[in-house]
Amino acid sequence: MGDKARTPSGAPGGARAADHPSALRNVVLVGPSGSGKTTLVEALALASGAVQRAGRVEDGAALSDYDAIEHRQHRSVQLSLVPLEWDGIRINVLDTPGYADFVGELRAGLRAADAALFVVSAADGVDAGTRLIWQECADVGMPRAIVITHLEASRADFSEMTRRCQDAFGGDDPDAVLPLYLPLHGPPGADGHAPVRGLYGLLSRRVFDYSGPERADREPDDGEGPVIEEARNRLIEGIIAESEDETLMDRYLGGENVDVKTLVSDLEKAVARGAFHPVLAAAPAAPGARHGLGTLELLELVTGGFPTPEEHPLPAVTSPDGAPRPALRCDPAGPLAAEVVKTTSDPYVGRISMVRVFSGTLRPDSVVHVSGHGLADRGHEDHDVDERVGALTSPFGAQQRTLAHAVAGDVACVAKLTRAETGDTLSGKDDPLLMTPWRMPDPLLPVAIRAHSKADEDKLSQGLARLVAEDPTMRLEQSPDTHQVVLWCLGEAHRDVALERLRSRYGVRVDTEPHRIALRETFAAPSSGRGRHVKQSGGHGQFAICEISVEPLPVGTGIEFADKVVGGAVPRQFIPSVEKGVRAQAAKGVTTGHPLVDVRITLLDGKAHSVDSSDAAFQTAGALALREAAAAASIHLLEPYAELTIQVPDDYVGAVLSDLAGRRGRVLGTEQSAGSTTLVRAEAPELEISRYAVDLRSLSHGSGRFSRAYVRHEAMPGQIADRIREAEENGG
Structure with a gap:
C-alpha cells in the first residue's frame, strides 16, 4: 500500500472483473451527513476510470443520489451501489445515508459488505452515531478503516483528527488506529491556509504529489524526511504488534530492519481480520489534477487490505421450517443463497431487488425460492413462494447494466421479483433456505394517516403494502382500538420520505392526523x-x-x-x-x-x-x-403505560432523568453499561412519549437509544382525564 504502482483498469462503469469471489471486494461507506461520503465515491469512480469527470457517467446521468426525493431534500436517504474496477478487482462500493433516521439502509449496507470505510470530516469530527456503528462492526469483527475528508477546510487538522479517531475508535489500544500517510501541505495562500497537495507514505518513505495533472511519486526533500520518521516508527510498531509472527517484535526492538514487503503483508492481514484500522486522508483534486488526493491510496487499501468475500463469515441458515442446515461457504458452485438487502420500485421496470449473493450463482430467468420470516409484526407476513428471476443488472447512477450472472460474493440487482421483500432469502427451489435476518432498528415514532380523497383511499392499501415491502424499518399498524392507520417510523425525516414516496411513486396522497392512544x-x-x-x-x-x-x-x-x-x-x-x-x-x-x-x-x-x-x-x-x-x-379513564429501556452516555443521564420526570415517568433503576454508558429503566404513560424517538435524540445529541414495551393501563390524573373528555366532546 503506497509503494505499489497500480493503474486504473479503464473499464467504464465497472465492467466485470474475474467471475470469482477472490476478485471481488464489497465495501460500505459509513459516516454522518456532510462527512463527504458521496463526494468520495465520485472521486473514487473518477480515479478508477469508471467516469471521465466528477459525478458523471458516459451518457451524462448523475453517478449517485439520483432519487428525486434526495434531490429535493439535498441529502442521501437510501443505500446506493456503485461498482468500480481497480487492478483487475471489482469493488462494490455501498454508499449509505448519514442521517440517523435511515440507519436501516446503513445496516443493510453493513449486511451486504465485507469491510467498512468510516468517513470522518476533519471539519466536524466523530459524532455519537458513528461511534455506535463502529461498535456494531467491532462486535461482529468487520474490518474497518478510516478516511479523513475535508482536509481543504481552513480549520482542518489531520493530526488532531487522527487523535480524536484514536479516542473514539481505539478503545484500549489507540495504536490499532494509525495513519498510513501524512498530508503534505503547500505554501500558504492569501488567507494564510496551507492547502494539502500531497501525501507522505509512511511505509514506503515516498512522497505522492497530487498538485499536477497526475499523481507524482518522488523521494522526500531534505526537509521532509524527518517529519515522517516518528509517525513511521509508531506505525511499524503498531503493525508488528498485530503480526502473526510472534518473533517479529523482538527482532525489531533488537535493531533488525524489517523490510517493507513484510510490513505491508502483515498490515494487510491485520486489516483483513479487523485487528488494525488504518487512517487515510482525502481532499478534492487540485485545479487541473485528474485525481482527488488520497483516492489512489484508498483503492490500493481496498484491493490489497480488505478481505475477499471468501474470508468474511456468512450468515447462518436454516430450512424455512427452522431445521438446521450446514454452514454456507462462499462458493460459486455451492447451493444458491442470496439475500434481498434493498427493494425499490421503478415506474418503468417495476420492483427492483438489490441482492447480495452469499453462495452459489444467481442467473437470470431461473426459478428461485423466496423465503421471508420473522417480520410479521412490521407488516411483512411470513411467506414461501417460488418466483422467476428477471434480468440481472449492475446499477451505475440511474442506469442498470445487464449481467449474465452474479457469483457468490457479488452484489447485483434483480428485476421482477414481485413477492420478494427486503430481508428475504433467495435460494434454489428444490433446496429452500432461510437466512438469519440482520438486526433491524425498532420504529418508535407513530404517524397516523388517512387518505386525502376517495380516489386515494382506493389506492392506499396497495401503496402502503409496497412501501413497507421496501422498508423493513417501518411498521404498519391498523389499530382496532382507535381505527387509525399508523406508520411507525424511525424519525421525522423517515416519516417525510415515506409520505413523499407514497405520493410520488404510488400516486397516493395522505393527510396526517394526531396519533390517538388506546385509552x-x-x-x-x-x-x-x-x-x-x-x-x-x-x-x-x-x-x-x-x-x-x-x-x-x-x-x-x-x-x-x-x-x-x-x-x-x-x-x-x-x-x-x-x-x-x-x-x-x-x-x-x-x-x-x-x-x-x-x-x-x-x-x-x-x-x-x-x-x-x-x-x-x-x-x-x-x-x-x-x-x-x-x-x-365515577368513571376512571385509564391510559397505557410503557416500560422504557434507555441507554445513554453518562454525561446525559441527568438530563434524561429530569426529562422523564416532566413526562410523568417513574424511574425503576439505573445501571452502568459498557463504554461509559448508563442503562435507565423507567415507566411512562404513552400519551407522554409519542415523540420520544425525536426528543431523546435531541436530548442526547444523537447518542441515546431506547426500546419500549406495553406493561398495563393505569388511572389517568383527573385534570388530564377531564381535558381529554372535553376535547373528545368537542370533536378534538
Whole structure:
C-alpha cells in the first residue's frame, strides 16, 4: 500500500472483473451527513476510470443520489451501489445515508459488505452515531478503516483528527488506529491556509504529489524526511504488534530492519481480520489534477487490505421450517443463497431487488425460492413462494447494466421479483433456505394517516403494502382500538420520505392526523343499574327488564360476568343474552367511547314476558342497565403505560432523568453499561412519549437509544382525564 504502482483498469462503469469471489471486494461507506461520503465515491469512480469527470457517467446521468426525493431534500436517504474496477478487482462500493433516521439502509449496507470505510470530516469530527456503528462492526469483527475528508477546510487538522479517531475508535489500544500517510501541505495562500497537495507514505518513505495533472511519486526533500520518521516508527510498531509472527517484535526492538514487503503483508492481514484500522486522508483534486488526493491510496487499501468475500463469515441458515442446515461457504458452485438487502420500485421496470449473493450463482430467468420470516409484526407476513428471476443488472447512477450472472460474493440487482421483500432469502427451489435476518432498528415514532380523497383511499392499501415491502424499518399498524392507520417510523425525516414516496411513486396522497392512544374506562367504585326495554306497537312487542351491579376489579382482569338471579326472574335462556348485551356495551364504552375493562358485572334480578321477551330485548336491556350504572358512578379513564429501556452516555443521564420526570415517568433503576454508558429503566404513560424517538435524540445529541414495551393501563390524573373528555366532546 503506497509503494505499489497500480493503474486504473479503464473499464467504464465497472465492467466485470474475474467471475470469482477472490476478485471481488464489497465495501460500505459509513459516516454522518456532510462527512463527504458521496463526494468520495465520485472521486473514487473518477480515479478508477469508471467516469471521465466528477459525478458523471458516459451518457451524462448523475453517478449517485439520483432519487428525486434526495434531490429535493439535498441529502442521501437510501443505500446506493456503485461498482468500480481497480487492478483487475471489482469493488462494490455501498454508499449509505448519514442521517440517523435511515440507519436501516446503513445496516443493510453493513449486511451486504465485507469491510467498512468510516468517513470522518476533519471539519466536524466523530459524532455519537458513528461511534455506535463502529461498535456494531467491532462486535461482529468487520474490518474497518478510516478516511479523513475535508482536509481543504481552513480549520482542518489531520493530526488532531487522527487523535480524536484514536479516542473514539481505539478503545484500549489507540495504536490499532494509525495513519498510513501524512498530508503534505503547500505554501500558504492569501488567507494564510496551507492547502494539502500531497501525501507522505509512511511505509514506503515516498512522497505522492497530487498538485499536477497526475499523481507524482518522488523521494522526500531534505526537509521532509524527518517529519515522517516518528509517525513511521509508531506505525511499524503498531503493525508488528498485530503480526502473526510472534518473533517479529523482538527482532525489531533488537535493531533488525524489517523490510517493507513484510510490513505491508502483515498490515494487510491485520486489516483483513479487523485487528488494525488504518487512517487515510482525502481532499478534492487540485485545479487541473485528474485525481482527488488520497483516492489512489484508498483503492490500493481496498484491493490489497480488505478481505475477499471468501474470508468474511456468512450468515447462518436454516430450512424455512427452522431445521438446521450446514454452514454456507462462499462458493460459486455451492447451493444458491442470496439475500434481498434493498427493494425499490421503478415506474418503468417495476420492483427492483438489490441482492447480495452469499453462495452459489444467481442467473437470470431461473426459478428461485423466496423465503421471508420473522417480520410479521412490521407488516411483512411470513411467506414461501417460488418466483422467476428477471434480468440481472449492475446499477451505475440511474442506469442498470445487464449481467449474465452474479457469483457468490457479488452484489447485483434483480428485476421482477414481485413477492420478494427486503430481508428475504433467495435460494434454489428444490433446496429452500432461510437466512438469519440482520438486526433491524425498532420504529418508535407513530404517524397516523388517512387518505386525502376517495380516489386515494382506493389506492392506499396497495401503496402502503409496497412501501413497507421496501422498508423493513417501518411498521404498519391498523389499530382496532382507535381505527387509525399508523406508520411507525424511525424519525421525522423517515416519516417525510415515506409520505413523499407514497405520493410520488404510488400516486397516493395522505393527510396526517394526531396519533390517538388506546385509552380504557373502568368504575372507580361499585354501582348498580336497571335496564328496562319495553315496547308495544302491535303484534309481538319487546319486553325485558334486568338489574345489575358493577364492581371494579384489579388492573388487567378484564370483564367478568356473574349470574345471581333466583326464582327464574330472568329465564335461563335469556341470561347469555344479558351477558352479550353488557359485553357489547362495555366494548363501546360507557362515557367517552373507550372500552370498559376490569369490572365484574352481576345480574341480580329482572322480569320477562311469556310472549314479548326475546334475545334481542334482553341484550338491549343489559346494555341499558350498564349505561345507567355508569351514569350513577365515577368513571376512571385509564391510559397505557410503557416500560422504557434507555441507554445513554453518562454525561446525559441527568438530563434524561429530569426529562422523564416532566413526562410523568417513574424511574425503576439505573445501571452502568459498557463504554461509559448508563442503562435507565423507567415507566411512562404513552400519551407522554409519542415523540420520544425525536426528543431523546435531541436530548442526547444523537447518542441515546431506547426500546419500549406495553406493561398495563393505569388511572389517568383527573385534570388530564377531564381535558381529554372535553376535547373528545368537542370533536378534538
